[in-house]
Amino acid sequence: MNDSDEIPELAPRLYDLVSVVSAQEGVKAAVEANHDNNQWWPLHVDDWRIRMLVAGWSTRVSYTMVDVYAEVVKKADAYGWDALISFQDPEVVELVRPLGLVDARIRYLRSLETFIATSQVRGRRPLAMAPNAFIEAFAAEVHGASYKVAQCAALYARGYHCGIIPVDSGMVGKLAPLLGLNAGNGAFAHERMRLVLEACAAADCSRYRGLITARGYRVTLPDQAPPTWWLHLVLIYFKRLFLNPPASPKLCANRPACSTVLDCDHLPRRPRR
Numbered sequence: 080m081n082d083s084d085e086i087p088e089l090a091p092r093l094y095d096l097v098s099v100v101s102a103q104e105g106v107k108a109a110v111e112a113n114h115d116n117n118q119w120w121p122l123h124v125d126d127w128r129i130r131m132l133v134a135g136w137s138t139r140v141s142y143t144m145v146d147v148y149a150e151v152v153k154k155a156d157a158y159g160w161d162a163l164i165s166f167q168d169p170e171v172v173e174l175v176r177p178l179g180l181v182d183a184r185i186r187y188l189r190s191l192e193t194f195i196a197t198s199q200v201r202g203r204r205p206l207a208m209a210p211n212a213f214i215e216a217f218a219a220e221v222h223g224a225s226y227k228v229a230q231c232a233a234l235y236a237r238g239y240h241c242g243i244i245p246v247d248s249g250m251v252g253k254l255a256p257l258l259g260l261n262a263g264n265g266a267f268a269h270e271r272m273r274l275v276l277e278a279c280a281a282a283d284c285s286r287y288r289g290l291i292t293a294r295g296y297r298v299t300l301p302d303q304a305p306p307t308w309w310l311h312l313v314l315i316y317f318k319r320l321f322l323n324p325p326a327s328p329k330l331c332a333n334r335p336a337c338s339t340v341l342d343c344d345h346l347p348r349r350p351r352r
Contacts, residue, residue, distance in 0.1 A: 083231070085260070085275060086275070086278050086282060087120050087281060088259075088260060089259070089260060089279055090278075090279040090282040091276060092181075092258055093258060093276070093279045093283075094257065094279075094283050094290075095340075096257070096258065096305070096340050097290065097310065097314070097339040098290060099328060099339075099341060100313060100321070100341070101290060101294050101296075101313050102294055102318040103317070103320070103321075103341075105316070105320050106313060106316045106317050106320060107294065107296065109312070109316040109320070110296065110298070110309065110312040110313055110316055111297050111298060111320075112237075113312055114296075114298040114308065114309060114312055115298060115299050117239070118145050118149065118241075119137050119145065119148070120133070120137070120231075120234075120235040121149070121152065122136060122170070123153075123156065124152065124154070125132060125157045125204060127205075127236040127237075128160045128191075128195060129155055129156055129159075129160055129163075130235040130236045131191060131232040131235070131236050131327070132155065132160075132163070132187075132188060132191055133152045133156075133235075134222070134228065134231040134232040134234075134235045134236075135184075135187045135191065135223070135224060135228050135231070135232060136148075136151065136152075136155075136175065136178060136184055136187070137231070138227075138228055139148075139179070139180055140178055140179075141228070142319065144177075144178075146178045148177075148178060150177070151174060151175060151177060151178055153207070154174060155174065156327070158174075163188065164188070164192045168185055168202040169334055171184070171185050171188060172185070186222045186223060187221065187222060187223050187224070189222075190221045190223070190224075191221055192224035193220075194216075194217065194220050194221050197220070197318055198270075203216075205217075205236070205265075206237060210233055210237075210241070210242070210243055211274075213229075214226060214229040214230055214233050214270065215229075217229035217232055218266070218270075219235065225266045225269070226246075226266050226267060226269040226273075227245065227246060227247055227248065227266075227272040230243060230244075230245040230246060230269065230270070230273055231245045232271075234308075239308040240301055240304035240305070240307070240308055242277065242304075242305050242307050243273070243275065243277070243307065244273055244276045244277050244280065244307050244310060244311045244314075245311060246269045246272045246273045247315070248269070248274065249318050249322065249323065250269075250272060250314060250315070250318060251261070251268045251272055253270055253318055253322040253323070254314060254317075254318055254322065255268075255272055257322070257340075260272065260275060262275075276310070276314075277307060280305055280306070280307050280310050281305065284305050284306065287306045287309070287310060288300070288306055289325055291309060293308060296309070308314055309314075326342075329341045329342055331343040332337075
């Protein structure tokens with residue numbers, strides 16, 4: 080079965096899941112707090128090269144460290160791209176030390192510098208490339224990027240409403256089985272799931288926009304933009320609040336066979352007092 084064969088079955092299944100989980104107060108609060116100006120990928124960063132850099136540096140940083148990460152982003156943005164690539168390794172170490180994995184973050188910076196410089200020599204404009212081609216090239220050429228980092232770099236560099244839905248490991252490992260999606264194994268699973276989610280979003284674009292209104296979300300969505308950024312955030316925060324261990328006791332363990340997501344009849348009944 081190819082991806083296009085799965086869309087007619089998965090699109091309504093995804094919509095039904097999002098219809099339920101987007102009504103959860105915790106999910107709604109988190110999405111509203113991060114939709115118009117994201118904590119991880121803030122609007123104050125203008126340079127698309129810095130955006131690609133900090134998108135990569137955001138990996139392997141726990142949610143509890145978002146304030147620490149935000150300070151690193153502010154410092155990197157204040158230095159600027161030209162200054163950052165001129166730094167000696169000890170200077171980069173001083174900048175990224177709060178995030179950990181210092182050596183990996185230095186290699187990412189150096190490799191991203193090479194990718195951008197090589198693109199310029201080739202006459203390749205990263206932001207003008209088709210998203211799929213850009214993600215493929217970025218994942219192949221930037222050390223430590225892989226598809227999930229390439230997706231994040233593509234989205235942040237192009238803007239929240241560019242139509243890209245980044246997929247992290249938790250979405251592949253936890254959300255895909257819940258939807259009955261076989262994303263496969265290895266790094267390409269992130270890319271396959273992205274393509275499927277984006278196709279599902281396109282199939283039900285107007286319904287998702289209606290859902291945003293019906294649920295009373297206080298978010299700003301450009302008139303012509305697909306609600307892929309909103310959908311990404313709903314799925315990310317649903318995963319974080321309900322799927323990450325320990326999984327929520329409200330979650331039905333019989334998905335996708337059971338069409339109910341939360342509080343279904345399969346859940347064990349608590350004894351009455």
